[in-house]
Amino acid sequence: MIVQRRAVTAVLAAAVLLVTSGCSSGDGEEPGAGGTSAANSKGPGASSDESAPEDAAPAKGSVKVVRTVAEGLKSPWGLAPLPEGGLLVSSRDEGTITLVDEKTGKKTELGEVPGVSPGGEGGLLGLAISPDYASDHMIYAYFTSESDNRIVRMLYAPEKPSGEQLGAPDTVVRGIPKGMNHNGGRLAFGPDRMLYATTGERYEGPLAQDKKSLGGKILRMTPDGEPAPGNPFGDSLVYSYGHRNVQGVAWDDKQRLWASEFGQNTWDELNQIKPGGNYGWPDVEGKEGKSGFVDPVAQWGVAEASPSGIALAEGSVWMAGLRGQRLWRIPLKGTELSADPQAFLTDEYGRLRTVVSAGGDRLWLTTSETDGRGSPGKGDDKILELEVQ
Template sequence: MRTRPARRATWTVAVTAALAAGFLLSAPGTGRAIGTNHVAGPSHTAGAGHTAGTGRITAPSHTAGSPAPAPASAPAAASEPGSPKTVSSGWSIPWGLSWLPDGSALLTERDSFKVYTLTQSGTKRQIGEVPNVVTTGGEGGLLSIAVSPSWKSDHYVYVMHTAADGNRIARMAFDGSALSDYKVLVDGIRKNTYHNGGRIKFGPDGYLYATTGDAQSPDLAQDKTSLNGKILRMTPDGTPAPGNPFGSLVYSYGHRNPQGITWDAEGRLWEGELGDSKYDELNLIEPGKNYGWPICEGGCSATGMTDPKRQWPVAEASPSAVAYADGAIYMAALRGERLWRIPVAGTSAGTPKAYYTNHYGRLRTVESVPGPGTKSLWLTTTNADNNGDGEAGSDKVFQIDLG
């Protein structure tokens, strides 16, 4: 298991000058189911049809600092992300973030079990707590949240959290004022102190996707009858989505501790995954594919395994979330304390570049800001957790303009 290095207490003159000038640091349900989230501490740490996984992986990955095979098509260059601007402060481990139709966001706090609305002008309001949540002394608690694509008519929001009997996906009603009507959709996902996964999002096909960790039992990732170490795909009622490869909730398997999923402009599903001691991964997800853990960590030659598109030494990443914007995947790093930008074109991932290295601490969640013509991200820190060096209330929500 991995420990987090001490935060730097001093800065070089060159770094300080660059930051002062605004430059960015870079370094090249209804059906019950059977069945965790990584930190850089004790572990590295209703539509029809789906659009994800249309591309196939054809080449092995490489580390961020080593030569890479040339991509099949070179991703187009795009503008640089600007300096982060504080939207809101006073948070403690803001984990999940999902947008409401009016452009405001719902955010969760992992250890307080509270849910808030946050407007783009920075107005914050608590709308309730999620019941039946427990912590694990590590990565468990209230994890992510997803607003129903039909929220204006059904008023549903979805949460993933740790409960006494394991990890759950539940649905609640939000009438614009308060949360109510908690209902469990999927349970039986094994929990542990670490490796709880925890990210849920609705895909462009209208189905709900969820990432689950191996619960510190690596063999579960290769067991297709287990919900651990998987990406799950389900209807809004928590039943297996039509077209799932095994007729169950399981969409892909062989994952260690995936915490980030996003879709590119063509509907391909990308995933960020925390490795053990060697490599973290960016994967292009296809239904039914085996992504290797624990047989492989990073690219390998084992038969039947799907290699990542990119991989990083664990000290440089520990990815918790990924988002697509401006022709690229943006990946928030915990232990690496930086935001990675990876240009993508088709099924190819270009050369990663890092921003804000060691300046804002541990970065938990990144999401694209919605709206016509909007080119911005929201980014949250998570320095108030058991692997950070911040106090309760020290975390922030930033906006980053992609200009």
């Protein structure tokens, strides 16, 4: 595996539930039977102050769709709020980034990202905003090229005409294994100001256990693409491994990292990520209690979840389901469930892809009906604003 990195100057500079077996391949679209659901040197997740008691999220919560923010989006995947206002949205299949005014719904295309090669579950995927955005105006993107998955950064120049506001991409990481499915693709800067990226194992399970491969991992790096200080395997981007296809990451108020993961025939997962942790794939799927592997905090039958994005709000993880076509609330007390997960919006808006905190009790949520696996209706795809409790 070859990883290449380039720096640029500062100026340019996310209750166990029982089921019968199904299949959650990639975005969870292969038919199958489902069932009923039951900060420090090593980065967020390395340790936390467990001596202080933590309040449990209430057993029951609620969700209200406040409004539809925008409509008519094509295969939206990544969603990143800008500090000055506005939402950046990536189109997986068109390879473009669009600015959405969250107040009016107006859409302005910033430009097309060069080198994107859409196909299957690949294309232009996750977006992240530089932690130094105020000074460098950099946007990070994860995409599938002809040969690999890679991470790039681009200068955002809003003063330029629509369609010409993205600078030339600077490659931060290349050489992430690609496939028709299982490309991972979520990007996020953590509380430690390091960049985290989720990768899939492109249907080659052993890649997830190979710490020399970037496939089937959560990666942690500096904004320049170098292994982050304190990473568990020395001069390596690998932060955790044994993942099948993670598409959601978020941090709680104790700076602990959480991730959602697609299962195959039995269990989808919500994991609390520990540096150097082995999350089992392909040797383990779901909770098996096997030595050497980290069990998920919660699991779902594959027909009920096929999870993509996650966000933290009001003491719970909120997890978007693709095949499950619902939004899951997972109430927490520390690193454990405080009550059984709840499902909301079931079959109301179709496939749900990305959920992002909008601050306080608000979330942004995107639908995913135009990605070739849904049944697009009037206005699809949409960004919704939610109020949660």
